[in-house]
Amino acid sequence: MSGDTPLIQARDLSAVFDVSKPWLNRMLAMEQKRFLTAVDTVDFDIPKGKTFALVGESGSGKSTIGRMIVGLQKPTTGQVLIDGQNLFSITNEKQKLAMRRRIQMIFQSPYASLNPRWRVKHIIGEPVRAFNLLPSGEIDKRVEELLDQVGLAKSDGEKFPHEFSGGQRQRIAIARALASNPEFIVCDEPTSALDVSVQSQVLNLMKALQRELGLTYLFISHDLSVIRYMADQIGVLYLGRLVEVADRDTLFDNPRHPYTRMLMDAAPHIDAFGRTAEIVSGEIPDPINKPSGCSFHPRCELTADQCRRERPEVRVFGPEKARVACHLCTA
Amino acid sequence: MSNSPLLQVSDLIVEFPTRSGVLRPVDRVGFDVRAGEIVGLVGESGAGKSMCGSAIIGLIDRPGRISGGEIRLNGERIDNLPEERLRHIRGKRIAMVFQDPLTSLNPLMTVGQQLIQTIRTHLPLSANDARARAIGLLEEVGIPAAAARIDAYPHQFSGGMRQRVVIALALAAEPELIIADEPTTALDVSVQAQIMALLKRLCRERGTAVILITHDMGVIAETTDRVAVLYAGRIAEIGPTRNVLSTPSHPYTVGLMASTPSTTGSLHTLSQIPGSMPNLRAIPKGCAFNARCGKAFSPCFQDIPVLEPVEGSEVACWLYDPAYQNTKETSGASE
16 A cells, blocks of 8 residues: 555645625725635644544634545635545546545534435435436445444335434534445534534444445544544634644654644543643634744743744654654654 | 531432323432532433432422422421522532533633633622632633733634633632532543542642542542432442442443443443333332342332442442341341
């Protein structure tokens, strides 16, 4: 496998949103245009059959990256390469459709992502119809197969989404994502609306499907414990930048960026009775007026002069090739 | 005084009459809270944990009602008080912190106005004294430049700062008990850690008791002294937090702990509890957990188990009933 190009390559992805007031208001108030950089030169690869996870707090840009990777949103700069092919430069409609078939997405809320007026078999069969994968007579059989694959009964196809619990609905969303035989699935907080006992069912199902079908995942979550369970490689986002990218074990055994360490310390531990987490002062700053230099410096325990002035570039550390954007990281 | 608990809840039942029958979101729940203690109510959605909190502070919406049991605050019954008397307890002696700080603050009033109004409702203070006290409270919950920020509106605060304001409001009348219902669920982890540390500090310094309602086992482990695990409106297991979480006895607690992923320790396949929490309209006969339990045997399908002491905790499970101990051992041997 090694030596092959990774299935997914995100190259210097940026997303800048214009959040200015309307022209007339701006002229009257003599204001400049204002821009919000939601994603800032993000760069990562996902090898085939692996799970890359993005973790970060609200406003870190993790969902925007997910949307750009599936082509729901055009990056301001940078490229998304799938099998070496730039997703946004395909102009041929037929090729575009063929590319779209290979990429699917699972959303956070299984309540908002399923059409309440459609029967489950209609929902799951939709990608098959949209991509014209099977003659209409064979769709029902394929839907039954998919229902079985995600652990639902064949008869469930006749029901409507409201007849299911949250966990079962997420299974329906997974079956729909699988319907077009994709190679790559972006999972945006797929279990954060679910209870723990149901969450583990869905996570285990996703892992089993990955093994069975050789799927590649981009897994987005704010929950480090879920990320640790699912990911092969992890990218930590802070205010739109990847501050650290490393293998799972490297990241958890030896977190190098101060923000990664802070996240790990702040996450509640089920076995740390009576512990009071090390308190980090402050909250995520306003993304429109980001702090100078390293965006994390106002909350960082280390902070040198350089951190206030210069934006840290990504450097590679250790035999594990962890990529860290911190001036003060030495090993 | 120090021995008798601050709050005693015994055999509490909450019922909602509906067209399709009477629903019981809370079914014979009982626990004590001592002064200065943090007690956790943990469970998945539909377990009845929020409903317990609402019942204690008298905020059950009609047609729901408390149809059985007692709630005593310092020995005095508060579950059957008329609304007029309840108003003196609510906010004054028992305060509540809700999940979403944005919806629990009035967007049209400054933070100061809301604090001063609450303070003067419950304490005989002049407007100036109340304002001074409001600033003091904001300082205590860790809002920087409190004297300047007091005239800001809620939307001018960040999520974490808003939750601090809500906690300041809850503290306004020096309550003996704070009920915090998922106080950090809407917040980021770094801010969650700040808010939990704040609650713990207030509890320690003021001797205020806290009932912490949450679905997060990690928060329970780090914050609470004792915990009650709820399932389908009943307490499955209750005891000292360390005891319940590190040596769980009820099969539901065991399953819950084993299905919770962790950032530390060895990585093993998460176990899963099959199925999901039963609907209130279709709670099975006997133990509500029987359909999902791998250890269920005949009595579990007949009668509702009651809490019995098991290794320092109390557990409602037929597996630990002395009358069935023998059956259990023989079935264990055959495994």
